[in-house]
Amino acid sequence: MTWPAGRRRTEAVVLGSRPAYSVRLPASARAGAEVPVAERTVPWLRITAAYAWRLILVGIVVYGVFSILGSFQLIAVALFLALVVTSVLRPVADLLSRVLPRPLSVAVALVGSLLLLLALLALVGNTVADEWPRLVDDFRGGVHRIQDWLQRPPFRLGPGKLSDLQNQLTRYVTAHRSALLSSAVNEFGRVVEVVTGGALALFASVFFIHSGEHLWAWARDQLLPSGARGSWDRVGRAAWRTFAGYTRGIIIVAATNAVLVGVALLVLRVPLALPLALLEFFAAFVPLVGSPVALGVATIVALAGRGPITAAAVLVLIVVIGQLEGHVLHPLVLSWAVRLHPLVVAVSVIAGSIVSGVIGAVVAVPLVSVVWAVLKALRATPR
Numbered sequence: 556m557t558w559p560a561g562r563r564r565t566e567a568v569v570l571g572s573r574p575a576y577s578v579r580l581p582a583s584a585r586a587g588a589e590v591p592v593a594e595r596t597v598p599w600l601r602i603t604a605a606y607a608w609r610l611i612l613v614g615i616v617v618y619g620v621f622s623i624l625g626s627f628q629l630i631a632v633a634l635f636l637a638l639v640v641t642s643v644l645r646p647v648a649d650l651l652s653r654v655l656p657r658p659l660s661v662a663v664a665l666v667g668s669l670l671l672l673l674a675l676l677a678l679v680g681n682t683v684a685d686e687w688p689r690l691v692d693d694f695r696g697g698v699h700r701i702q703d704w705l706q707r708p709p710f711r712l713g714p715g716k717l718s719d720l721q722n723q724l725t726r727y728v729t730a731h732r733s734a735l736l737s738s739a740v741n742e743f744g745r746v747v748e749v750v751t752g753g754a755l756a757l758f759a760s761v762f763f764i765h766s767g768e769h770l771w772a773w774a775r776d777q778l779l780p781s782g783a784r785g786s787w788d789r790v791g792r793a794a795w796r797t798f799a800g801y802t803r804g805i806i807i808v809a810a811t812n813a814v815l816v817g818v819a820l821l822v823l824r825v826p827l828a829l830p831l832a833l834l835e836f837f838a839a840f841v842p843l844v845g846s847p848v849a850l851g852v853a854t855i856v857a858l859a860g861r862g863p864i865t866a867a868a869v870l871v872l873i874v875v876i877g878q879l880e881g882h883v884l885h886p887l888v889l890s891w892a893v894r895l896h897p898l899v900v901a902v903s904v905i906a907g908s909i910v911s912g913v914i915g916a917v918v919a920v921p922l923v924s925v926v927w928a929v930l931k932a933l934r935a936t937p938r
Contacts, residue, residue: 637760638802665761678829682827771791775788790933812839816850823861841904843901844916895924907920
């Protein structure tokens with residue numbers, strides 16, 4: 556084919572196709588080049604080193620994020636609680652907005668949920684107040700039963716040893732009375748911080764439930780360049796879907812565990828069955844760890860109040876509920892929202908507890924889930 560003079564020959568390009576790039580082979584693959592000894596003998600070491608420095612970089616970033624959040628812990632926790640409340644009450648407000656104005660539907664959802672929570676706490680308080688005289692007698696008898704049990708094999712702790720332990724405890728409380736009082740004052744300050752954080756979370760929840768999408772659109776358009784808005788919008792929506800799905804799923808799992816524990820403790824006639832069921836509900840928000848700890852408390856209460864047979868039955872309950880939670884509830888409820896390996900969940904909980912205590916253990920798994928969803932959304936090719 557003859558091309559007109561003065562014009563350069565160009566390859567035919569199909570619209571939408573990617574341009575061709577020249578590929579330059581590494582020196583080790585070119586003919587005649589000498590391959591270094593390290594590349595021929597330990598290729599796994601080079602691959603491991605490449606992954607290692609990337610993992611170190613990710614760890615530094617995660618540690619920096621937790622350090623920044625720790626400096627503003629009250630604000631971070633309040634906003635996290637606001638997002639949790641939004642993920643739970645936003646569907647309720649959307650449903651009510653079909654028949655009510657949007658501000659009124661938000662108010663009904665928030666006020667109704669607060670009244671329900673206060674009614675539940677009042678029920679627990681009344682239960683404890685009604686059972687308190689009987690609980691005192693039961694626990695006195697339970698302490699004597701525990702002492703008799705410790706004196707038998709395999710512990711074989713004599714009465715003198717138990718008396719020494721009680722005296723040491725009494726001397727410790729007497730010697731550290733001022734420190735304990737100071738700790739109580741500090742805890743009162745923590746209570747004030749909790750109330751302040753709760754008020755901030757409630758205030759933020761009103762705006763998140765009412766116009767969360769408008770707030771996101773404003774932040775996206777004002778803080779991001781026009782070329783990056785599409786990708787960040789896709790990432791933000793994927794992160795919110797994952798966070799909301801995890802929150803709703805873990806609430807379903809916690810409520811199921813609490814109902815099962817409450818029914819079992821009522822059947823076994825364990826004291827404080829309702830407060831222990833409520834403790835199980837809140838403890839289930841810490842994966843893999845919270846539920847066994849709460850049931851361990853229930854075992855101690857059952858041992859003191861009802862004896863070793865009932866305590867052994869509660870131990871069996873721990874195993875059954877743990878198997879049910881791990882093999883039925885989590886795969887059934889959370890698999891569509893969070894797809895994390897149990898090892899990743901365990902490491903995340905431990906790392907979060909090391910960095911920020913109980914709050915870090917609660918936040919770690921949803922944070923890792925959101926990060927994983929963001930990475931998958933960034934890798935996905937937009938259509």
